Amino acid sequence: MNKEPFIAHATFHVRYAETDAQQIVHHSAYIVYFEEGRSEYLRQQGTSYADFERSGFFLAVTEVNAKYIKASRYDEKLMVSCWVAEARSRTLLFQYEIREAKTKELRVTGITKHICLTHDGQIARIPDEWQKWV
Amino acid sequence: MNKEPFIAHATFHVRYAETDAQQIVHHSAYIVYFEEGRSEYLRQQGTSYADFERSGFFLAVTEVNAKYIKASRYDEKLMVSCWVAEARSRTLLFQYEIREAKTKELRVTGITKHICLTHDGQIARIPDEWQKWV
Amino acid sequence: MNKEPFIAHATFHVRYAETDAQQIVHHSAYIVYFEEGRSEYLRQQGTSYADFERSGFFLAVTEVNAKYIKASRYDEKLMVSCWVAEARSRTLLFQYEIREAKTKELRVTGITKHICLTHDGQIARIPDEWQKWV
Amino acid sequence: MNKEPFIAHATFHVRYAETDAQQIVHHSAYIVYFEEGRSEYLRQQGTSYADFERSGFFLAVTEVNAKYIKASRYDEKLMVSCWVAEARSRTLLFQYEIREAKTKELRVTGITKHICLTHDGQIARIPDEWQKWV
Numbered sequence: 001m002n003k004e005p006f007i008a009h010a011t012f013h014v015r016y017a018e019t020d021a022q023q024i025v026h027h028s029a030y031i032v033y034f035e036e037g038r039s040e041y042l043r044q045q046g047t048s049y050a051d052f053e054r055s056g057f058f059l060a061v062t063e064v065n066a067k068y069i070k071a072s073r074y075d076e077k078l079m080v081s082c083w084v085a086e087a088r089s090r091t092l093l094f095q096y097e098i099r100e101a102k103t104k105e106l107r108v109t110g111i112t113k114h115i116c117l118t119h120d121g122q123i124a125r126i127p128d129e130w131q132k133w134v
Numbered sequence: 135m136n137k138e139p140f141i142a143h144a145t146f147h148v149r150y151a152e153t154d155a156q157q158i159v160h161h162s163a164y165i166v167y168f169e170e171g172r173s174e175y176l177r178q179q180g181t182s183y184a185d186f187e188r189s190g191f192f193l194a195v196t197e198v199n200a201k202y203i204k205a206s207r208y209d210e211k212l213m214v215s216c217w218v219a220e221a222r223s224r225t226l227l228f229q230y231e232i233r234e235a236k237t238k239e240l241r242v243t244g245i246t247k248h249i250c251l252t253h254d255g256q257i258a259r260i261p262d263e264w265q266k267w268v
Numbered sequence: 269m270n271k272e273p274f275i276a277h278a279t280f281h282v283r284y285a286e287t288d289a290q291q292i293v294h295h296s297a298y299i300v301y302f303e304e305g306r307s308e309y310l311r312q313q314g315t316s317y318a319d320f321e322r323s324g325f326f327l328a329v330t331e332v333n334a335k336y337i338k339a340s341r342y343d344e345k346l347m348v349s350c351w352v353a354e355a356r357s358r359t360l361l362f363q364y365e366i367r368e369a370k371t372k373e374l375r376v377t378g379i380t381k382h383i384c385l386t387h388d389g390q391i392a393r394i395p396d397e398w399q400k401w402v
Numbered sequence: 403m404n405k406e407p408f409i410a411h412a413t414f415h416v417r418y419a420e421t422d423a424q425q426i427v428h429h430s431a432y433i434v435y436f437e438e439g440r441s442e443y444l445r446q447q448g449t450s451y452a453d454f455e456r457s458g459f460f461l462a463v464t465e466v467n468a469k470y471i472k473a474s475r476y477d478e479k480l481m482v483s484c485w486v487a488e489a490r491s492r493t494l495l496f497q498y499e500i501r502e503a504k505t506k507e508l509r510v511t512g513i514t515k516h517i518c519l520t521h522d523g524q525i526a527r528i529p530d531e532w533q534k535w536v
Contacts, residue, residue, distance in 0.1 A: 012146070013173060016183070017166045017428050021321075021421035021476055027329040028299040028419055032151045035296075039147060039209060049150070050209045053289075061295040065333045074423055075173060075184045151294050155287035155342055155455075161463040162285055162437075165430040187423075195429040199467045208289055280414070281441060284451070285434045300419045307415060307477060317418070318477045343441060343452045 005083040010040035011101050014076045024071035030108045031064055034096045037082030038112075041094075045133040052130060059092065059114040066110035077101040084134045089125045091115050092134055139217040144174035145235050148210045158205035164242045165198055168230045171216030172246070175228075179267045186264060193226065193248040200244035211235040218268045223259050225249050226268055273351040278308035279369050282344045292339035298376045299332055302364045305350030306380070309362075313401045320398060327360065327382040334378035345369040352402045357393050359383050360402055407485040412442035413503050416478045426473035432510045433466055436498045439484030440514070443496075447535045454532060461494065461516040468512035479503040486536045491527050493517050494536055 018029040042049050052059065072078060079101040086093035091114060098108040116126045126134070152163040176183050186193065206212060213235040220227035225248060232242040250260045260268070286297040310317050320327065340346060347369040354361035359382060366376040384394045394402070420431040444451050454461065474480060481503040488495035493516060500510040518528045528536070 015166060016169050016173065016422055017430055019423035020418055021425040022326055023423040026419050027332060028296050031296040031299055032149060035150055039150065048209050058290055061336055063335050064295060067331050068329055075182050150288055151296055153289035154284055155291040156460055157289040160285050161466060162430050162433040165433055192424055195470055197469050198429060201465050202463055283434060284437050284441065300417060303418050307418065316477050343450050
């Protein structure tokens with residue numbers, strides 16, 4: 001029986017530097033918004049990815065996928081929603097939706113895959129105390 | 135007699151993508167934070183720089199100066215404070231302070247200078263309805 | 269009968285600003301490297317994506333996928349290889365490999381999907397004179 | 403008697419991601435171009451800033467100034483010229499000019515100030531073997 005995943009939401013304004021000559025948000029900026037979603041996810045769990053790194057581990061990104069539905073523009077307020085779609089002992093799969101914050105119009109969906117590494121670059125089990133957050 | 139300038143404050147978390155291999159915020163990211171300060175300045179005046187561009191004008195950046203006092207790190211909550219230090223008919227000088235949001239520890243100070251341009255690239259007077267915001 | 273696709277190669281050094289606190293290239297930077305591959309692809313065809321936009325069209329990004337094989341570091345010389353994997357009347361699929369330039373060690377692979385739009389945002393056929401480049 | 407400083411030149415194409423909704427290069431991108439000039443400066447001296455960090459030191463940025471003369475656009479080939487304007491025992495001042503590579507039209511000028519730090523964050527003398535490069 002699956003239980004509903006915890007979903008974190010972060011809102012922010014599109015920065016001018018994130019737009020491009022098409023006068024829309026550059027597609028690479030959404031990858032950074034995804035990351036901001038992950039950061040908020042851990043903040044809402046009462047912790048921080050900074051603490052995860054201080055505990056001796058990294059979450060390396062092994063794959064990114066983004067589907068661009070509709071363009072966003074400067075100063076729009078966006079909301080990234082982020083949840084753990086799959087958690088294994090060594091890997092994590094985060095899923096994302098980015099919407100205009102007010103109308104909830106969908107802009108971008110995506111996933112990122114991560115693997116747990118020690119600071120020496122060895123693949124490692126995600127420590128138990130972190131498994132519960134994710 | 136000078137009156138006190140209106141000061142806008144925007145807070146945000148340092149994004150992982152904004153850090154560099156020194157494990158601190160890359161110095162170029164603060165230039166984007168300055169811009170976020172300007173965006174917030176206009177939002178708090180009930181308008182948007184997007185409206186300014188739609189009205190037929192640009193504010194082109196003619197100079198940037200930043201002094202780096204102390205490094206910032208991933209996930210820290212920063213506050214950029216932004217005010218108009220000098221407003222002339224065709225040019226604007228914004229001033230900035232970036233602090234850690236809670237301790238108010240000073241991280242970076244700076245200024246940006248701007249000139250008003252039409253969409254054809256001609257120098258222009260800042261329209262009256264915008265002079266009051268700035 | 270398939271013919272071998274034309275493959276464009278662009279080389280560049282990793283910039284310090286593209287690294288993150290893990291002391292490796294941030295995963296979003298490779299999305300920009302992909303784009304640099306596309307730019308080089310058109311340059312090597314004797315044209316420029318800037319000309320494509322001047323002719324009245326955009327290539328909007330509809331999907332990005334990147335698989336991260338091995339990390340890259342500051343000042344490494346990387347080579348992005350880029351080719352058209354699929355060209356339809358309205359859409360394009362570019363494929364990418366990013367390698368360390370000297371050892372040819374594979375770092376990242378990926379694809380981007382694009383759709384041709386007019387400046388009004390209408391889906392359009394890629395003009396004939398551009399079909400031959402791609 | 404002053405001797406002429408060594409000047410390093412690096413050329414590169416403007417990336418689409420570096421443009422903004424004004425359809426010109428975003429002003430923060432030039433700060434990254436300055437850094438690319440510094441990287442090239444050390445490469446042309448037969449070394450790398452990566453080696454400097456491996457030797458136990460950082461060059462922290464303490465100030466940036468940029469003056470924007472004329473806008474640059476996507477796919478233009480730019481050249482950043484970079485030289486040491488002042489070298490003291492603990493600090494360095496780099497100076498920059500960014501020009502269109504072919505016409506040599508001036509786009510941006512600037513300086514960056516740096517201080518030598520140990521990995522613990524202590525101010526340090528720039529080691530003798532590095533003084534000669536700069």
